[in-house]
Amino acid sequence: MMTAAEEKIIAATITCMEEYGLEGVTIRRIGEKAGMNSAAVNYYFRSKEALLERVKEVTLDNAFGWEDFAYTESLPLEKQLTDIFSFFALNALTYPRVIQSHFYDILARNDYNTQVTARFNAFLGKLSGEVKRKRPDMDDETVSLLLMQLAAASVLYFSAFPKLFEPFSGFDTAAAGFREKYVADLVKRMLTPQREDAPNTAL
Numbered sequence: 001m002m003t004a005a006e007e008k009i010i011a012a013t014i015t016c017m018e019e020y021g022l023e024g025v026t027i028r029r030i031g032e033k034a035g036m037n038s039a040a041v042n043y044y045f046r047s048k049e050a051l052l053e054r055v056k057e058v059t060l061d062n063a064f065g066w067e068d069f070a071y072t073e074s075l076p077l078e079k080q081l082t083d084i085f086s087f088f089a090l091n092a093l094t095y096p097r098v099i100q101s102h103f104y105d106i107l108a109r110n111d112y113n114t115q116v117t118a119r120f121n122a123f124l125g126k127l128s129g130e131v132k133r134k135r136p137d138m139d140d141e142t143v144s145l146l147l148m149q150l151a152a153a154s155v156l157y158f159s160a161f162p163k164l165f166e167p168f169s170g171f172d173t174a175a176a177g178f179r180e181k182y183v184a185d186l187v188k189r190m191l192t193p194q195r196e197d198a199p200n201t202a203l
Contacts, residue, residue, distance in 0.1 A: 006035045013055045014098055022101040025052070052101075056115050059098055063091060064123040077134040080182045084127070085154040086194050089179045092158035099159040110160055124151060135191075146190050153186055 012033035016025045026037045027048050034041065045051035062068075069087075072080040092099050100114035122178070124147045131143045138146075157164075162173040172180055 003044075005036070005040070009036075009041055009044055009051065010055055010058055013051060014059070014095070017101055018095060018097045019054070021097050022052075027051075053115075055098075056102060059095075060062055060115055060119045061103070063088070064119045066123070066126055073130065075196050077131060078184075080130065080134075081150065081187045082180070085150050085187070086183045088151070089154040089158045089183055092155050092160060093174060093179065095161070096159045099109075099155065103156075103160075120151070120155075120195055124148075149190065150186065151181075153182060 009030060012030050013025065015033050016029050020029065027041050027050070030048075031038045031041050041051070045054060069084055071118050075083065102114070102142070104112040105114050106117070127147060128140075128143050131138065131146065132140075135143075158173065158179070166172070173179070173182075
């Protein structure tokens, strides 16, 4: 259970991460945002490194707590997946630098021994059970591919590359309605079985 001061410091750190990026976060800036001095920040969290690790824990809890998605268990699978990955896409657009900080060690050091690796894969494992429960016709490999593609197309795309395809598509990824349409279309395509008599267009 966090104290009110700890919650204020965590919130201030998240604000700093979004404003300055991970490498621009300092105890002084956090203290300014939290309305307290640097000594008070260090008193509660000992060091910037310890504070950043705690922030990662908190933000991952908020992102991957299944209790926030329990309501989707009664939804049709297409709607369930659309709701979940639309939520991920919204978070990615709202807190891109926080999400990028979770992937920093992976991208900068090729180090996958991270909190986000463990939590993201555990969440997808839970979601995999949901998919199999509602679509017993889908084998393990198909379900894994489905969830990997949805995760990459929502979290990674919207946090790291949201404007990459704007010159080509003309879409504004931040526009109201685009996120849901993007995810819903992707989910629908992935869940729609291909007809066996469909023409093979592979080269």
